[in-house]
Amino acid sequence: MKAPLDGIRIIDLTAMISGPLATMMLADQGAEVIKVENPAGGDFTRFAANRQGGVSASFINNNRNKKSIALNLKEPAGREALLKLVATADVFVQNFRPGVIERMGLGEDELRKVAPNLIMVSISGFGDTGPYAQRPVYDPLIQGLSGLATVQAGSDERRPQLVRTILPDKLTGVTAAQAITAALFARERSGEGQHVRLSMLDTIIAFLWSSDMGSQTFVQGDVAQQEAASFQDLIYQTASGHITIAVQNDREWQALIRALNRPEWAADPRFLTAELRQENIDARLALIQSVIQTDSAEHWLARLEEEQVPCAPVLTRTEMLDHPQVQANELLNNYRHPKGGLVRQARGAARFSASPRQPWQGAPELGQHSRGLLLECGYSGDDVQAMIDAGTIAAPDQRPE
Known part of the structure; x- marks a missing residue:
């Protein structure tokens, strides 16, 4: 059988972690994900630390199994090309600050003119409205504002602590992927698309509620200050580890x-x-x-x-790789990236009994699929070359794909 999301096309205008992780999860499940990037450099994580062969681990770990098209969306020709792609798509995902996508001329009304049943997804940091909506956002800010840093400290009276992984970014990606599949399922029943909106702040507060907000659950009466569960954790030191x-x-x-x-x-x-x-x-x-x-x-x-x-x-990250249970789960896979060399990655956590595992495609080079995708949209070879010459698109491989 085919992969669960085979036949679904996703236009991905996201960058950094939350959006790219969401769309990579869907790509792993069979969706065709077209990553749209700026020809001037693309996703910021392409230039993150820990690089090999000119490719960063961060970009590889959040963008496998995708195609890349590099479009200058400030130019009318670039926006026109994007709309041609949207017309063939099921899902459109973006994580610009609220209002930016509309100012680009790519808001929901414009997209629905070419794809009436499109599922549009908007990922934000703090939300669409409110005093923080237009502020820049990074993971530590969400950990602080949501209460997560206080939960991590163990008590309201202790110094707040950050979780030492970018939980808000990554959990927002997982939540977005689940919401997209739910919207696709709803469209199968109704025939109608919809706009899915979620923020990192909403994601983390909702996440905390199931286990950490007991003293805030009952509305009547005064809310007691969150008391310390323990000033120790459940890690014990032995004579050897x-x-x-x-x-x-x-x-x-x-x-x-x-x-x-x-x-x-x-x-x-x-x-x-x-x-x-x-x-x-x-x-x-x-x-x-x-x-x-x-x-x-x-x-x-x-x-x-x-x-x-x-x-x-309690293992280090390196020790974890060889633990018998991790090995038994066949979780980690090695494959060769065309630029990064031999790469180790974890597969998606969910396994589908009716869908054979597909070989992975490494995270794409910037604009790697520009030419082929535009030819599919009806552009001629001369048209595409003219767009390359004008800087409207970037296509590192000048040969037809």
Whole structure:
């Protein structure tokens, strides 16, 4: 069978991480994603650090399986070419600041003139309206404004901390990909397209609500200040490294007591119930740490596994690559990028039983598919060459594709 999104064409005007990650996920699932870039340099991440063969890891990791067309959208001919592509598309995705796409002459009204049933997707930082709508946005700003940095600190009274990965950017990409497939499904039923709008701020606040906003859930009465769950995390230092242990219920607590050979903890009044163990979490974690540090990670993991206590080693990023479970999942794949050389990447997390895995195509060179895509739209070879000569498009390979 074909890939789940085979036959879906997506016009992608996004840059950086959130939008490109969303469209790469869809490209991995079979959609034809046409990345539209400025001939003057393209997506900013092409020039990010950690480069090999002139290609950055960031660009490779967010743009595989895509085609690239380089169009100068400030020129009427460039906008006309884009509209010809939109007329053949199912989805149009952009992540400019609110209002920019309209000022470019590529707002929803203009797009629907050529593609009435188009699904248009607008990704913003803070939202379409409001006092922050026109502000520049980066991941740390969203972590701060959303409350995520305070959640990460463990208490409202402690110094806020950033999550050490760009969670708002990446989670917005995942959310956008899910919303696009939902809109495509709705169009299959109704025959009508729609405009999907989402922001990084909305994404993170919605994400936090399922587990971190309990004290803000009940509206009536005063909202108590968020108290600290614990000033320690669930990472334990052993004599030879670090491990993590997570114990949630009475059965697991009793199993932990057996694994650590501390029967006296079963009668400790601080730990008799799950509620009491939570109230006395710092004391409980300190006791566990005092025992865990007396022997090696290998010793404790074996004992914990024997008693069926949820546990795992804490690995570095490099160590993770060779862990037996990661290997068993066949998650990591090596392939050769035409410029970057041998590349290692993680496949999409979802696997489809009825869809065979397709070979990956490396992230495209800037404008790599310009000529072929415009020829498909009805431009003649001379027309395309004239646009190249005028700087309206960039096409590094001058031969027809």
